[in-house]
Structure formats: C-alpha cells, structure tokens
Amino acid sequence: MSTSYSTEVSDQFNEWSHGYRKIQHTKATVRLVEEYLQRIPLESKDDHRKLLNTIALLKAADRICSASMWLVAHMTYAKRVPMDGSALTADDFKKKAQGHTGGALNMTPAYTGYLLANSLSGKTRSWVMGQGHCVAAIEAVNAIIGNQYEEKAKLYSCDEQGLSRLCRDYYSYELDKDGELKSRIGSHVNIHTAGGISEGGYLGFTALQYSHVPLPGQELVAFLSDGAFEEQRGSDWAPRWWRAADTGLVTPVMIENGRKIDQRTLMAQEGGTSYFEKYLKLHDFNPLPIDGSDPAAYAMALLNAMETLSKIGQEAQEGRISYPVKLPYIIAEVVKGYGLPAAGTNAAHNLPLGENLVEDDKAREEFINATAALYVSQTELEESVKTLNNHSINGRVREKDHELRLLKRRELIFPDDNYIESGLSVSCLREIDKWFSDLIHCNKSVRFRLGNPDEVQSNKMTKTLASLKHRVANPENNETESITGGVISALNEEAVVSAVLANKQGVGMVVSYEAFAMKMIGAMRQEVIFSRNLKKANRPAEWISIPVIATSHTWENGKNEQSHQDPKFSENWLCEMSDISPVYFPIDANTSKAILINLYKTRGKIAAMVASKKALPVVTTGDEAATAANNGVFIAIKEPNADIQLIAIGGYQLQSSLKAAKLLQRESVKCEVVALLEPGRFRVPRDETEAEYCHDKVMIDLIIAPAPLRIVVSHTGEEVITGVLRRLDLGTEKTTFMGYKNQGGTLNLDGMLKVNGQSERDIESVAKKMLSINK
Numbered sequence: 001m002s003t004s005y006s007t008e009v010s011d012q013f014n015e016w017s018h019g020y021r022k023i024q025h026t027k028a029t030v031r032l033v034e035e036y037l038q039r040i041p042l043e044s045k046d047d048h049r050k051l052l053n054t055i056a057l058l059k060a061a062d063r064i065c066s067a068s069m070w071l072v073a074h075m076t077y078a079k080r081v082p083m084d085g086s087a088l089t090a091d092d093f094k095k096k097a098q099g100h101t102g103g104a105l106n107m108t109p110a111y112t113g114y115l116l117a118n119s120l121s122g123k124t125r126s127w128v129m130g131q132g133h134c135v136a137a138i139e140a141v142n143a144i145i146g147n148q149y150e151e152k153a154k155l156y157s158c159d160e161q162g163l164s165r166l167c168r169d170y171y172s173y174e175l176d177k178d179g180e181l182k183s184r185i186g187s188h189v190n191i192h193t194a195g196g197i198s199e200g201g202y203l204g205f206t207a208l209q210y211s212h213v214p215l216p217g218q219e220l221v222a223f224l225s226d227g228a229f230e231e232q233r234g235s236d237w238a239p240r241w242w243r244a245a246d247t248g249l250v251t252p253v254m255i256e257n258g259r260k261i262d263q264r265t266l267m268a269q270e271g272g273t274s275y276f277e278k279y280l281k282l283h284d285f286n287p288l289p290i291d292g293s294d295p296a297a298y299a300m301a302l303l304n305a306m307e308t309l310s311k312i313g314q315e316a317q318e319g320r321i322s323y324p325v326k327l328p329y330i331i332a333e334v335v336k337g338y339g340l341p342a343a344g345t346n347a348a349h350n351l352p353l354g355e356n357l358v359e360d361d362k363a364r365e366e367f368i369n370a371t372a373a374l375y376v377s378q379t380e381l382e383e384s385v386k387t388l389n390n391h392s393i394n395g396r397v398r399e400k401d402h403e404l405r406l407l408k409r410r411e412l413i414f415p416d417d418n419y420i421e422s423g424l425s426v427s428c429l430r431e432i433d434k435w436f437s438d439l440i441h442c443n444k445s446v447r448f449r450l451g452n453p454d455e456v457q458s459n460k461m462t463k464t465l466a467s468l469k470h471r472v473a474n475p476e477n478n479e480t481e482s483i484t485g486g487v488i489s490a491l492n493e494e495a496v497v498s499a500v501l502a503n504k505q506g507v508g509m510v511v512s513y514e515a516f517a518m519k520m521i522g523a524m525r526q527e528v529i530f531s532r533n534l535k536k537a538n539r540p541a542e543w544i545s546i547p548v549i550a551t552s553h554t555w556e557n558g559k560n561e562q563s564h565q566d567p568k569f570s571e572n573w574l575c576e577m578s579d580i581s582p583v584y585f586p587i588d589a590n591t592s593k594a595i596l597i598n599l600y601k602t603r604g605k606i607a608a609m610v611a612s613k614k615a616l617p618v619v620t621t622g623d624e625a626a627t628a629a630n631n632g633v634f635i636a637i638k639e640p641n642a643d644i645q646l647i648a649i650g651g652y653q654l655q656s657s658l659k660a661a662k663l664l665q666r667e668s669v670k671c672e673v674v675a676l677l678e679p680g681r682f683r684v685p686r687d688e689t690e691a692e693y694c695h696d697k698v699m700i701d702l703i704i705a706p707a708p709l710r711i712v713v714s715h716t717g718e719e720v721i722t723g724v725l726r727r728l729d730l731g732t733e734k735t736t737f738m739g740y741k742n743q744g745g746t747l748n749l750d751g752m753l754k755v756n757g758q759s760e761r762d763i764e765s766v767a768k769k770m771l772s773i774n775k
Contacts, residue, residue: 004042005051012055013037020062022069022339022373023109026291032300033058036120057119060384061295063376064144065112067384069105069339070374071140071163076101077357077367080164085375087368093357098171098187100133102337102348106255106292107137107223110332113298114221115141115388115399121303122394126218126404130207131225131255132188132200136170139185142194145385147400149194152184158385159378191533194400202526204232207252208498211238211327212488214248215447215505218403219306226256226267226276234495239284239324240473241499244313245484246447251305252329255292257336273333286326292334301330323473323483339374341366407505407542412600413442419590419622426618428611428651429460429511429551431589435596436509437463447506451496452489459511459551460613493519497548501527504543507600513557514550514610515566524548524606525576531604532580536689541604547596548606551613554740555652555715555752562744565752571720573608578680579693584609585715587634587654587675588618590625595677598629610715614749616651619658631703632678632695637661638705639672644767645707647674647728650715656753657713660763669771674704676725683724700727709770713758714739733773736766 005013017030025033037054041047074081076099080092107129118124129138142148143156143166156166169183176182189196200206207229210222229235235252242250256273267276277287288305290297305328315321337348345352353363376384391398415438420426440448448468450456456465466479468486475481488499493512497520500508512520531541550569557564573583582599584607586592592611599607619636620628628634636648636658646661648654654675661671676682682700685691695703710730714721718739722729729735743755753759 006048009048009051009055012052012059016055016059016062020059021066021376023062023066023294025294025296029291029294029297029300032304033296036300036303054120056387057116057390058296060387061112061116061299063380063384064115064141064388065109065295066374067376067381068108068112068137068140068144070371070376071144071166072101072104072108072136073340073367073371073374074163075099075136075140075167075170076351077353078167081160081167083160083163083378085372085377087372090358090364093364095356095358097351097355097357099136100187100350101136101340101352102257102343102350103131103134103225103255104136104140105337105339106257106334107131107134108141109293109295109334110223110253110255110298111137111141113295114302115145116295116299117302118396118399119388119390120299122390122396123219124391124396124399124402125221125306126197126214126402127195127221127223127399128198128206128210128213128404129189129200129223130203130205130228131223132198135186135189135193138189138193138196139166139170142400144381145389147194147398149192149400152192152194155184158381191530191537191539195402195405197405199526199530202522203228204235205494205498205523205526207232207235207238208495208523209502210250210252211242211247212449212499212502213404213504214250216244216246216248218248220248220250220404221302222250222252224252224254226254229254230267232494234490234492236279236283236285237490237495239327241471241488242325242327243323243471243484244317249306249309249313250327251302251309252327253298253302254329254331256331256333257292273331276331280329284324284326285329287329287331289331289333292332293338298330298332304328305330340370404504409542410446410505410544412439412446412507412544414597414600415439415442417593417597417622417626419593419625420618422590422618422621424618425615426589427460427613427615428586428589428592429549429613432549432592432596432611433461433463435593436461437467439507439600440464440467443507447503448486449500449503449506449508450487451500451508451510451512452487453493453496453512453516454489454491455513455552456487456489456511461511493517494523497523500546501606507544508546510546510548512548512550513564514553514569515557515564517548517550517569517608518566518572520548521569521572524573528576528581528606531606532577532689535580535604543604545599545602545605545607547599547609549609549611551611553610553612553715555650556612556614556749561746565740565744567610567716567740570608570610571716574680574716574720574724577686577690578683579690580605582607582678583680584678585650586611586677587648587651588616588620588625590618590620590622591628591634591677594625594629610650612651617655619654628675628677632676632681633703634675634677635672636675637671637673639670640705641670642672642705642707643670644709644711644771645672645674645705646763646767647676647710647712649676649679649712649721652749652753653713653715653758656758656760656763659760660767663760663764664767669767671767672705672707679721679724682727684726697727704728708734709767709774710735711763711766711770712737713763716740717742734770736770738763738766
C-alpha cells in the first residue's frame with residue numbers, strides 16, 4: 001500500500017488483503033484493487049472517508065460471498081441452517097440431496113463481484129446468466145442481501161427461519177392445492193428470481209444474445225460457462241455485431257472451471273486458460289484472466305472492462321479505430337465446486353459429497369468441516385449487508401429492478417393499411433417486406449433487427465434490406481451493407497434468431513427457410529416459457545412480439561430435395577401454448593399483412609408464420625383480411641347447408657381446396673371452403689390461460705358453420721393437426737385429415753401436392769368416397 005495513505009487506510013487495506021476464510025486474494029487481485037484506490041484523490045476528509053468506505057465494501061463482499069457459499073452448500077444438503085454456526089445433526093440433512101452445487105458455488109463470487117462493482121461505482125448494471133442451473137448462487141446471495149421480489153421477501157428473510165425455509169424449498173417438488181409448484185425457488189432462473197430475465201436452461205444462447213441486448217447508456221454483465229461455449233457455436237462472433245452507435249456496454253464473464261457433467265470440457269483438454277486466451281485474441285476479444293474465487297477480482301475486472309469498452313467505443317464512433325473492436329472478455333479461472341470437498345472432480349458438478357448425508361457419516365463430517373470454514377456470524381453478516389446495500393446513498397435502483405428487467409413500454413407508429421386489390425397474384429413475402437419496411441420508416445428512433453440465416457433477397461425481403469442493410473465490419477456494397485446495419489446474417493440459425501430475441505427493447509423479425517427454422521426452436525421456446533410465466537404471475541413482458549417467418553417452405557421448395565421439405569417447425573410450435581406461441585398460416589398477401597399488424601400490437605409473444613414467397617392469388621379484401629386475422633379463420637366459399645366442408649390450412653392448401661370445390665360443385669355437391677389462419681385458436685385449451693385465448697364452442701359454431709362432413713387439408717403432417725383440431729373432428733368416418741406424408745424429392749408444386757395426396761383431384765376423390773359412405 002502506498003505510503004501516501006493514512007495509517008487507518010493502510011491498516012484496513014492490509015486487513016482486507018490478507019483475505020477472509022475461503023475468500024483469499026491473489027497478488028494480481030490486490031494489485032488491481034490498489035490501482036483502483038489510487039484513482040481516488042487524497043485532497044480532503046471526504047476523500048479519506050471514500051477510501052475507507054471502498055475498503056469496507058471490499059470486506060463486506062468477502063463476508064457476503066463466504067456466507068452465500070455456506071448457504072448454497074446448505075441448500076443442497078440441509079433442511080435447516082444454524083445461524084449460530086453450530087454443527088448440524090444427521091436429522092438436519094435431506095435424505096436425497098439435489099442441486100448443481102459445483103457450478104452454483106463458482107457463480108457465488110461472480111454474482112457477489114457484480115454487486116460489488118455496482119456498489120463501488122454507484123451504478124446498477126443489468127445481468128444475465130447463461131448457466132441457469134447455477135441459480136442457487138443467485139438465490140442465496142439475494143436472500144442474504146434482501147434483494148428479492150415481494151412474494152419471496154416475506155418467505156426467505158435473512159435469519160434462521162427464512163434461510164432454513166429456503167433450503168427446504170429448494171428442489172422440494174411440492175404442489176399447492178391448485179396443482180401449481182408451491183416453491184418459488186426453481187432449479188433454474190425463473191420469474192421469481194430477482195433480476196432474472198432468462199431461464200438460462202438451454203446452454204449457449206446467452207452467449208449468442210448478450211452483444212445485441214443493451215441500448216446505448218445501458219450496461220450488461222453476461223455470465224457464461226465453458227461447457228456452454230463448447231455446446232453452442234457462434235458466440236465468438238460477438239465483436240462482429242457490437243457497435244457503440246446502437247448498443248450499450250457489454251462484458252462477457254466466462255466461469256472457466258474446466259468441468260462439464262462427467263468429464264473435462266474440451267477447452268480444458270485443449271490447454272485451459274492459455275488456449276482460450278489465444279482463441280479469443282484470434283476472434284477480436286481482449287481476454288482478461290482473473291481469480292474466479294474472489295468477488296473483488298470480478299468487481300475490478302468488470303469496472304475496468306466497462307471503462308475500456310466505453311473508451312474504444314468512443315474511438316470507433318470518431319473513426320479513430322475500426323470495427324470490430326477488441327471486446328473485453330473476462331476469464332474467471334476456478335476449480336469446479338470451490339469451497340466443498342471433491343472440488344475439481346466430476347463429482348463436484350452436482351453433489352460433491354454424494355446424495356445422502358443422513359446415512360453417510362464421513363461425508364457428513366466433511367460437510368460440517370467445510371461449511372465451518374465458510375461460516376460468517378450473523379452480526380458480521382448484517383453489518384456487511386448494510387454496507388454493500390448502498391443504493392439509497394447512491395440514488396440507484398436495487399439489482400432486482402435493473403433496466404433490462406423493467407423494460408420501458410414502447411409504442412409503435414403503424415403505416416397506413418393499404419391492402420391489395422383482390423384478384424391479383426402477389427407474394428406474401430413481398431407484401432410483408434413492403435409493410436415491414438414502411439414500419440421501419442415510421443419508427444426511425446427504434447432499433448430494428450431482421451434475423452437472416454441466408455438468402456434475404458431470394459426470400460423477397462429486398463425493401464427491408466435496403467432500409468436496414470447487412471451488419472458487417474467492412475462494407476463491400478454500400479447499398480446492402482453497413483457497419484451499423486440491422487440485418488444480422490449468418491449461416492447459423494441459432495445465432496440469427498438469438499440476435500432478434502435479444503432485441504427486446506426494439507422490434508424484430510426472423511425470416512428463414514422453413515426446414516432450417518427447426519434449429520431455432522430451442523431458443524424460441526426458452527423465451528416464451530419465461531414470458532408466459534411472467535404473464536401468469538401478473539408481471540407481463542413488455543417487449544413487442546416477434547414473428548419468425550418460415551418461407552421457401554415445404555410445398556414451394558420441391559427443387560431442393562426432401563431435406564428442404566419439412567413442416568416440423570410449425571408442427572412443433574403448434575405444441576406450445578397458443579396464447580403466447582401462435583402459429584399462423586396466411587393465405588394471401590393481405591392476410592399476411594393483417595396478421596403482422598395484429599402481432600406487433602401485442603407483447604411477449606413469439607409467433608411462427610408460414611408464408612409463401614411465390615405469388616398467390618389475393619382472395620381477401622382489406623376488411624376481410626383484418627377480420628380473418630382477428631378470428632383466425634376466413635370463409636372462402638360460404639355454402640348454407642353444405643354437403644361437405646373443406647378446411648384448408650396454408651395458402652397452397654386453400655388453392656387446392658378451391659379447385660376441388662369447383663370440381664365437386666360441377667357434380668352438384670354443395671361445398672363450403674374454410675381457411676384456418678390460426679389453428680391453435682380452435683384447439684381444446686390445456687389450461688385456463690390458454691382457454692382465455694382459444695375460441696369456445698359457441699364462438700366456433702358462430703364462425704365455422706356446422707357441417708355433416710369435413711376434410712381438413714393441412715400444410716402440416718396430418719397427425720399433429722388431427723390432435724390440434726379435435727373440436728372440429730366429427731369422427732373417423734365423417735372427418736378426413738390430409739397432410740404432408742413425408743413424400744418429396746426434386747419436384748415442382750404440382751408434383752409435391754400429388755405425391756402427398758393434396759391435389760384437387762385427390763381432395764375430390766376423398767370427398768366422393770366420404771359422401772358415398774355417409775349417404
């Protein structure tokens with residue numbers, strides 16, 4: 001410590017630098033802290049007090065971190081916590097322990113370090129955690145410092161009763177009288193986790209998203225894992241996407257513990273930190289290795305990283321350096337499960353001491369000894385919490401209320417509804433492109449993102465491309481590319497959908513080949529589950545809903561062989577909850593636009609839309625399209641007292657059904673044709689929330705006339721749609737479902753329809769057979 005500091009400051013600093021229990025400080029961390037302290041001037045008594053307060057914060061973080069690791073261990077193994085530090089007895093342990101304990105122990109100093117950085121700087125940053133299974137770390141720290149939502153604050157107070165309840169509720173599996181989970185503590189980040197914005201259950205997606213999340217002026221800390229880095233490729237593109245002009249400061253923090261579930265990570269096998277540093281440098285990152293067991297190391301690294309990125313971002317804005325900039329990347333090296341026995345082994349991943357400490361005397365003794373080394377007295381802990389929680393002093397919000405958790409509601413200005421005259425033939429994607437481009441120009445202050453795996457122009461999105469441009473570091477064509485472009489293009493579906501899902505403070509759209517949109521479903525599903533749970537808890541998401549448009553789809557992609565002829569994207573999304581995960585099958589350009597208008601007026605939904613890029617006849621007027629989008633259905637041919645009703649799902653299916661109806665009408669068969677734009681509205685609801693969205697039986701009978709016989713001709717496979725439309729099913733002899741039969745090859749549209757039994761002649765033949773059987 002510099003001799004220019006007072007004896008009191010030096011003594012306090014030296015006391016901190018010697019460490020606290022398991023929280024020890026390396027020379028590198030001490031040096032970082034000294035450099036930080038040297039920035040504080042020594043000109044007044046206030047400066048002296050600030051130095052002492054800073055050191056007090058460092059000491060408080062050590063104690064909170066140690067106590068939180070102690071609590072994480074108890075959450076896994078114990079039914080109660082002894083706040084007086086006394087040893088537990090065999091009866092105090094769970095008979096069957098649960099928890100991703102090793103990762104949670106590693107996350108505890110990381111999250112504490114994040115809190116410390118906020119306290120030191122007087123700024124509450126946002127956070128997201130990719131390894132959501134490490135939630136015990138977040139819950140433990142939050143319970144100790146009192147950073148909880150109202151529904152948990154009254155349950156999990158920082159005393160023996162509250163923290164013991166936290167331990168019992170962790171993996172309790174108990175249901176309440178309504179059949180809902182009783183515990184507010186999940187196995188991953190959930191909507192009750194203070195400050196949580198993503199479950200982090202699908203490893204790797206946080207790494208794909210963080211560089212697209214904050215707006216200028218905001219700061220985001222993204223906690224990542226080396227296992228997730230191995231699982232999901234594409235995170236090394238982050239410097240290619242980050243721009244100071246439209247993105248806030250981001251700092252990725254890799255918890256590099258070298259272990260996945262039952263073996264070393266590939267990163268560890270390749271050489272660990274030294275290998276990873278070289279890798280990051282090759283991909284335009286600036287690696288910052290730290291001690292991953294020390295909250296102070298995290299805090300110093302975060303503050304330095306944010307300051308560095310702010311400076312180089314400004315230099316890039318001024319043209320003094322070029323993109324991509326060297327994005328700071330913290331590598332926190334720590335053995336998995338640091339703090340308990342078996343750290344650094346495969347066993348540390350879940351249960352380092354086995355699953356039953358009631359019967360295992362040796363393991364129980366090891367637990368007692370290990371947790372004794374982490375224990376913090378309640379008096380010390382209360383004082384530390386009071387010190388770290390300096391929100392009122394700095395006038396900043398609590399971490400549970402960070403900016404990306406409480407998004408500001410954004411209202412859009414919509415372009416005029418200029419619908420196309422019926423009778424013309426127009427591509428659905430061309431009309432979507434025109435309307436979306438108009439929406440961009442009506443909302444110039446909004447950050448727009450178009451996710452594009454490939455062929456944005458082939459998929460008819462030319463006007464949008466001209467408006468937004470591909471985002472590249474070195475534009476080759478200024479008409480289609482820009483450093484600050486809003487079209488995120490990469491031959492990686494997970495990366496592009498993540499870029500759009502991350503843009504929750506703006507407006508997004510994804511356009512993909514239908515067959516390849518399948519790769520996006522994991523990322524989409526994680527988002528809608530979180531959004532729906534927020535909605536059910538009366539804490540609804542405020543982000544504008546997102547369409548994922550599947551085009552170049554099964555029925556118009558015959559030339560590319562059967563790998564490109566796959567409707568499973570819409571089939572899978574139909575299995576999700578219709579109120580938050582709608583699936584649309586527009587039948588023409590007008591209904592495509594009307595569906596988008598409706599969707600962009602809603603919040604927290606991710607919709608699948610299967611839309612044709614080839615021209616289709618426009619069968620609706622503007623008013624009819626708007627009504628059809630609202631109700632999810634369009635009556636293409638109304639026929640009172642019909643002999644048979646054809647129900648089409650999909651634009652090409654409607655055209656086949658209309659042709660079949662004409663053939664049947666020539667033989668005096670009265671035929672009604674109905675197009676279902678949103679089949680999920682007509683399903684049997686699976687819970688009360690979905691029931692509020694789906695049509696009830698009275699409404700269904702009003703908008704779809706009862707019929708003696710029905711044929712459903714679907715874009716999807718028949719098995720899935722049969723299950724979805726049970727309410728329209730009149731029985732096996734009176735209802736026939738005709739769907740994609742997994743037949744294909746190098747074919748045109750007519751060939752695709754014929755080999756899958758959906759040509760007009762096929763529909764006519766089935767109808768005649770049904771009419772004959774049901775005379």
